[in-house]
Amino acid sequence: MSTLNEPKLISGNANLPLAQSIARRMSIHRGRKINLCDARIERFNDQEIFVEVYENVRNEDMFIIQPTSCPANDNLMELLIMADALRRSSAARITAVIPYFGYARQDRRTKARTPITAKLVANMLVEAGIERVLTLDLHATQIQGFFDIPVDNLYASPIFALDVQTQFAGSLDDVMVVSPDVGGVARARELAKRINAPLSIVDKRREKPGEVAEMTVIGNVEGKKCIIVDDMCDTAGTLCKGAEILMEHGASEVHAYISHGVLSGPAVERITNSVMKSLVITDSIQPTPEVLATPNIRILPTAPMFAQAILNTWNGTSVSSLFETNTLEPIYEGQFKV
Structure with missing residues (x-):
């Protein structure tokens, strides 16, 4: 000391x-x-x-x-x-x-x-x-x-849990937490336990870094408000494609909670045009003016x-x-x- x-x-x-x-x-x-x-x-x-x-x-x-x-x-x-x-x-x-x-x-x-x-x-x-x-x-x-x-x-999961309970008050029974890949299951499960929600997985296969060849949803997401949880979002290609797959499988809406908003390259444009209703990130990385101006991106303070x-x-x-x-x-x- x-x-x-x-x-x-x-x-x-x-x-x-x-x-x-x-x-x-x-x-x-x-x-x-x-x-x-x-x-x-x-x-x-x-x-x-x-x-x-x-x-x-x-x-x-x-x-x-x-x-x-x-x-x-x-x-x-x-x-x-x-x-x-x-x-x-x-x-x-x-x-x-x-x-x-x-x-x-x-x-x-x-x-x-x-x-x-x-x-x-x-x-x-x-x-x-x-x-x-x-x-x-x-x-x-x-x-x-x-x-x-x-x-x-x-x-970040304790902060995310508090925000989810605030934003989805009254409809928590319809919420399902989604891991965007098998490797992130532990992170998604932690949030799911905190808000007492079920867990689903989007299994992805990559041909090479940054490109996703195939996605499969493990779990029934029909009629659910899906929350994708991950530690970082870089170009947002995987995230936006995952949101589309969930909607195709019957999800009522898709949100994402990401710890670190790297958001490089075409990320902001992809998120703006995505089927996701909202992307929530922390301020661990200083947001750019483009990120701050994007209406469906929200920033939680750390x-x-x-x-x-x-x-x-x-x-x-x-x-x-x-x-x-x-x-x-x-x-x-x-x-x-x-």
Whole structure:
């Protein structure tokens, strides 16, 4: 724990609005102003990254808030360089708060002569001086084992459950949770248990990455309000095709709850023209103006959860308590009216 009174936050450029929201939430909890650490993070003409911290951080408990989203390499390097700057400035402990952990999809060797880049990134973070990682909905939970330091993986499903109970109040009996593939069943089952809903699966077969060759629905979705649950949505091709398949099998409407809205390339256009009534994402990745302007995309805030998780880490109290609805609901202060 820090020898001084408050945890100190510093943010890169990847998602400054989220970092500012976390600081505001922590200020409310602590009853005193908590600001982001005064620093400059800029680039030379050749795009080299330079970091300078203007505040004393000696013996401080530092939290770097930086998702490694697009541009993934730039944001990852910012995180590593900030960590190095803090370590060389005698910070007592450095925690990386990574709302979206980039390269997580490369968590295993699927073919010969391919890398396990998630492990490489884990090694780089530890070598840079980071002593703890706080993240949200890792693509694969085994990535926690790639680190030789503590990793706290928060889950979006408790927030999603509160939102579903609010949005579908009075018609929860008609709701069915859908996993978009066999690999995501555990994530979908977690939400289904929280809202006491049945579970279905869309089995997909890929010819190559980004292209789906065939989809089959496992389970009866006829007349159901289907909620597709996944950890990330990139180009939205699989998601939109899955929604079409569910409608063809008799679903009354389709919604999606996705932890990380990567939403690259044609994603926004596909979602706008999709049969989905709504796509709900978190703000783990800073939304683009196009995403904000899309009427059927809604964004849930993660700042209350991350602010509490940072305070619990700083205080040395339980982070897993945030997985429980009765702990999380008061943090959101009536946003979800169940």
